[in-house]
Amino acid sequence: MTPTQLQNVSEAADDIRRLISQGDLAGASAVLTPLSVPEVVELVDRLGIEDAAIVYRLLAKARALEVFEALSPGARGDLVGALRNVEVTALFAEMDPDDRVWLLDELPATVAPQLLRGLTRQERDLTSGMLGYPHASIGRRMSPEFVTTHPHLTVAETLVRVRAALGSAETVYTLPVTDGGRRVVGVVSLRDLLSAEEDTVIADLMSDAHLAEVTEDAEAAARRTTDYGLLALPVVDREQRLVGILTIDDAARILKQEESEDAARQGGVEPLRRSYLSTPIRHLVRSRVVWLLVLAVGATLTVQVLDSFEATLAQMTVLALFVPLLIGTGGNTGNQAATTVTRSLALGEVTPRDLRRVLSREIRVGFSLGLLLGMLGFALAGLIYDWHIGTVIGLTLVAVCTVAASIGGVMPLAARAIRVDPAVFSNPFITTFVDATGLIIYFLIAKAVLGI
Amino acid sequence: MTPTQLQNVSEAADDIRRLISQGDLAGASAVLTPLSVPEVVELVDRLGIEDAAIVYRLLAKARALEVFEALSPGARGDLVGALRNVEVTALFAEMDPDDRVWLLDELPATVAPQLLRGLTRQERDLTSGMLGYPHASIGRRMSPEFVTTHPHLTVAETLVRVRAALGSAETVYTLPVTDGGRRVVGVVSLRDLLSAEEDTVIADLMSDAHLAEVTEDAEAAARRTTDYGLLALPVVDREQRLVGILTIDDAARILKQEESEDAARQGGVEPLRRSYLSTPIRHLVRSRVVWLLVLAVGATLTVQVLDSFEATLAQMTVLALFVPLLIGTGGNTGNQAATTVTRSLALGEVTPRDLRRVLSREIRVGFSLGLLLGMLGFALAGLIYDWHIGTVIGLTLVAVCTVAASIGGVMPLAARAIRVDPAVFSNPFITTFVDATGLIIYFLIAKAVLGI
Numbered sequence: 001m002t003p004t005q006l007q008n009v010s011e012a013a014d015d016i017r018r019l020i021s022q023g024d025l026a027g028a029s030a031v032l033t034p035l036s037v038p039e040v041v042e043l044v045d046r047l048g049i050e051d052a053a054i055v056y057r058l059l060a061k062a063r064a065l066e067v068f069e070a071l072s073p074g075a076r077g078d079l080v081g082a083l084r085n086v087e088v089t090a091l092f093a094e095m096d097p098d099d100r101v102w103l104l105d106e107l108p109a110t111v112a113p114q115l116l117r118g119l120t121r122q123e124r125d126l127t128s129g130m131l132g133y134p135h136a137s138i139g140r141r142m143s144p145e146f147v148t149t150h151p152h153l154t155v156a157e158t159l160v161r162v163r164a165a166l167g168s169a170e171t172v173y174t175l176p177v178t179d180g181g182r183r184v185v186g187v188v189s190l191r192d193l194l195s196a197e198e199d200t201v202i203a204d205l206m207s208d209a210h211l212a213e214v215t216e217d218a219e220a221a222a223r224r225t226t227d228y229g230l231l232a233l234p235v236v237d238r239e240q241r242l243v244g245i246l247t248i249d250d251a252a253r254i255l256k257q258e259e260s261e262d263a264a265r266q267g268g269v270e271p272l273r274r275s276y277l278s279t280p281i282r283h284l285v286r287s288r289v290v291w292l293l294v295l296a297v298g299a300t301l302t303v304q305v306l307d308s309f310e311a312t313l314a315q316m317t318v319l320a321l322f323v324p325l326l327i328g329t330g331g332n333t334g335n336q337a338a339t340t341v342t343r344s345l346a347l348g349e350v351t352p353r354d355l356r357r358v359l360s361r362e363i364r365v366g367f368s369l370g371l372l373l374g375m376l377g378f379a380l381a382g383l384i385y386d387w388h389i390g391t392v393i394g395l396t397l398v399a400v401c402t403v404a405a406s407i408g409g410v411m412p413l414a415a416r417a418i419r420v421d422p423a424v425f426s427n428p429f430i431t432t433f434v435d436a437t438g439l440i441i442y443f444l445i446a447k448a449v450l451g452i
Numbered sequence: 453m454t455p456t457q458l459q460n461v462s463e464a465a466d467d468i469r470r471l472i473s474q475g476d477l478a479g480a481s482a483v484l485t486p487l488s489v490p491e492v493v494e495l496v497d498r499l500g501i502e503d504a505a506i507v508y509r510l511l512a513k514a515r516a517l518e519v520f521e522a523l524s525p526g527a528r529g530d531l532v533g534a535l536r537n538v539e540v541t542a543l544f545a546e547m548d549p550d551d552r553v554w555l556l557d558e559l560p561a562t563v564a565p566q567l568l569r570g571l572t573r574q575e576r577d578l579t580s581g582m583l584g585y586p587h588a589s590i591g592r593r594m595s596p597e598f599v600t601t602h603p604h605l606t607v608a609e610t611l612v613r614v615r616a617a618l619g620s621a622e623t624v625y626t627l628p629v630t631d632g633g634r635r636v637v638g639v640v641s642l643r644d645l646l647s648a649e650e651d652t653v654i655a656d657l658m659s660d661a662h663l664a665e666v667t668e669d670a671e672a673a674a675r676r677t678t679d680y681g682l683l684a685l686p687v688v689d690r691e692q693r694l695v696g697i698l699t700i701d702d703a704a705r706i707l708k709q710e711e712s713e714d715a716a717r718q719g720g721v722e723p724l725r726r727s728y729l730s731t732p733i734r735h736l737v738r739s740r741v742v743w744l745l746v747l748a749v750g751a752t753l754t755v756q757v758l759d760s761f762e763a764t765l766a767q768m769t770v771l772a773l774f775v776p777l778l779i780g781t782g783g784n785t786g787n788q789a790a791t792t793v794t795r796s797l798a799l800g801e802v803t804p805r806d807l808r809r810v811l812s813r814e815i816r817v818g819f820s821l822g823l824l825l826g827m828l829g830f831a832l833a834g835l836i837y838d839w840h841i842g843t844v845i846g847l848t849l850v851a852v853c854t855v856a857a858s859i860g861g862v863m864p865l866a867a868r869a870i871r872v873d874p875a876v877f878s879n880p881f882i883t884t885f886v887d888a889t890g891l892i893i894y895f896l897i898a899k900a901v902l903g904i
Binding site (some may be wrong): 010036037038045070162163166167172173190191194195208210224226227228229230231248249250251252253255256259260262263264266267268269272275276277281282284285287288289291292293295296299300302303306307310313314317318320321322323324325327328329331332333335336338339340341342343344347349350353354357358361364365368369372373376377380427428431432435439 | 462488489490497522614615618619624625642643646647660662676678679680681682683700701702703704705707708711712714715716718719720721724727728729733734736737739740741743744745747748751752754755758759762765766769770772773774775776777779780781783784785787788790791792793794795796799801802805806809810813816817820821824825828829832879880883884887891
């Protein structure tokens with residue numbers, strides 16, 4: 001959206017809300033007419049769900065389908081919940097198989113059989129086949145509608161196949177080349193077909209194929225597709241037989257969804273289903289409250305740690321002054337390490353097997369950072385308070401930074417190893433964990449140095 | 453990368469390091485031969501920069517260019533720094549104009565004129581034209597090599613143009629349709645061309661075009677391209693004249709780069725230029741130390757706040773026990789709000805003009821969360837310590853959560869309004885800011901309730 005488009009949408013949303021509340025559907029329809037499909041998508045995303053359903057019904061059938069397919073998965077699920085059964089069944093029949101599976105993932109499991117019954121036999125088979133693949137696998141996100149060619153066919157023969165598939169295949173710009181056993185032996189692009197002589201055989205034209213296995217993680221397959229700028233990635237089963245194709249636009253959609261979830265979890269929030277401004281306040285509260293409670297309960301650890309050192313605190317109130325600074329710095333160091341390693345995991349740059357290398361790197365990085373901050377803390381606290389306090393602060397910073405960076409770096413790998421989303425060990429989680437550890441280190445050092 | 457591929461690369465990297473240190477380049481070359489281009493890219497990204505340059509030199513020329521183009525922008529910049537001038541000049545001449553501009557953005561400004569001199573006149577003009585567009589604009593990321601058609605041409609005539617451009621155009625799958633003044637009036641896909649009759653005129657076949665203005669933010673244009681699954685987005689100047697085209701694979705590359713930067717800044721780290729495992733320890737320290745220092749200096753505010761309340765603290769040591777819990781909860785609430793709003797900004801769902809709506813939502817969300825946690829805190833602290841303390845903790849949680857959510861929600865919008873990357877007001881930054889505010893609120897409430 002350009003700023004001008006956003007302005008249009010924002011004004012249209014206000015008009016639509018007013019017109020619907022006045023029962024003026026003809027007026028609302030007139031507001032929709034000049035808007036482009038992307039603008040309607042943005043509009044639907046900004047309206048409350050009841051208004052969004054009314055807007056959807058006011059659209060012409062073809063346009064409505066276009067809008068629906070461009071909505072985010074969460075928004076699609078919500079919209080379907082607000083439509084009547086007969087409308088949903090009609091919509092479902094019009095969708096592509098991969099969009100259908102994506103939608104079913106957003107709906108209660110009981111809805112699926114009823115919707116599938118509304119399909120033709122062939123469509124139902126395509127969709128059910130995809131539903132059989134594991135959750136979050138590329139098998140549920142690929143398209144089963146592709147066009148192939150074979151090594152011994154000529155360019156002219158292949159172009160005939162392409163023309164026959166123009167109406168149905170997900171893409172005709174990248175063609176998997178398969179042998180007699182449906183195994184993928186290469187790919188050929190439409191561009192290469194057009195620039196070759198008509199009687200060239202495909203075997204001379206095809207190049208090596210990147211492949212995804214159908215049970216592979218959808219995010220990993222999508223990442224590979226965009227990383228290498230492939231217009232389409234063939235998806236194969238365990239015997240290397242072609243079962244589907246992932247196009248780059250679907251790969252980008254998958255990554256957008258994953259990035260949004262990662263960003264949310266990293267900040268300790270459950271991902272929203274719809275856009276921020278159209279999400280009801282109670283849903284925003286719900287997306288945050290569980291994590292906040294878990295973290296607050298975790299933070300009672302810090303109360304207990306401090307409680308057990310209360311005698312020391314009462315004797316030296318000055319120690320209390322540095323508590324937020326020390327645990328804050330520890331939290332920041334831990335977050336930095338966790339952020340870097342979580343992102344590297346998402347990009348496939350590190351795997352849980354790199355645990356020892358990551359740990360050794362983070363210990364060194366944390367120690368270097370701690371040394372730097374520690375010297376500074378020693379000098380400042382020493383000058384302003386006294387050199388004993390300075391020594392305590394300096395040593396604590398060295399220890400806390402080293403421990404925090406190590407924990408922050410290792411946590412995401414541990415999460416991945418036990419097959420939990422690394423972003424779940426989010427920054428707030430690490431902060432809370434490091435807080436308690438940092439306090440123990442602080443008071444142990446204080447007791448040792450100050451002899452109390 | 454599949455796990456097996458990663459394993460291969462990891463082993464190959466170990467072998468290559470050993471062989472290079474033994475001076476056995478023939479052996480290193482033999483290790484490279486069976487690897488695919490993506491595997492070599494991953495390998496180069498994992499090696500130290502000197503070893504990476506040697507590996508690059510061992511590759512056949514065409515393969516070397518393919519590997520280079522698939523590297524991340526930072527890795528490309530580093531590699532160029534390790535190659536000799538004559539090698540860089542040859543490489544530069546082989547690249548596409550958009551890749552050239554991307555590379556120049558990574559290199560010192562003084563290098564550009566020298567590299568541009570090595571190009572043919574036409575290539576130089578294409579590249580310099582792009583360098584004239586603002587930093588971070590889509591003008592610097594688009595491709596100036598496109599093929600167009602006109603409304604009055606037939607399908608057959610257009611296909612002749614497509615065939616002529618097969619070797620040079622960035623894409624032939626989406627064609628911008630331009631009028632006599634080079635203004636874009638629509639787009640037509642190769643798929644539609646192939647399914648139409650040969651004598652159909654383009655005017656009857658073309659559909660409305662999504663467009664980007666050449667000075668528009670590259671991320672916004674890229675986001676639009678992937679959101680609507682466009683294979684290519686025409687880029688126009690102020691007079692709607694076509695100047696370039698953004699393909700979906702380039703859009704995905706732009707978004708990957710932006711997402712990585714956002715993720716890093718969100719955690720208070722400067723983005724890394726290369727993959728985590730190949731980044732030297734001193735670079736990792738450098739990517740974190742500045743933020744950590746800034747935040748630590750900011751955190752001295754908390755020392756001052758506590759110092760000014762030292763008399764209260766000495767009188768009631770029990771107040772110190774809750775400091776980490778209270779400021780931690782405030783920090784978490786602020787982070788949650790900031791994370792949600794920052795992501796919505798990146799997706800174009802909210803703009804700085806939505807400031808008042810965001811503020812009003814975050815006040816309500818923060819108050820709801822505070823009320824919930826506050827009641828819990830009141831009950832627990834009341835039961836374990838006494839009901840005065842319980843009242844202080846409860847009221848503080850309500851106030852801190854409300855303030856933290858408001859600050860966290862508004863900060864990213866304020867950053868965007870003054871044209872700073874919203875992710876710069878990262879979670880650690882908000883935590884530090886909220887810490888000091890939270891402490892003041894805490895002690896003011898404590899003094900009022902406890903009458904000290």
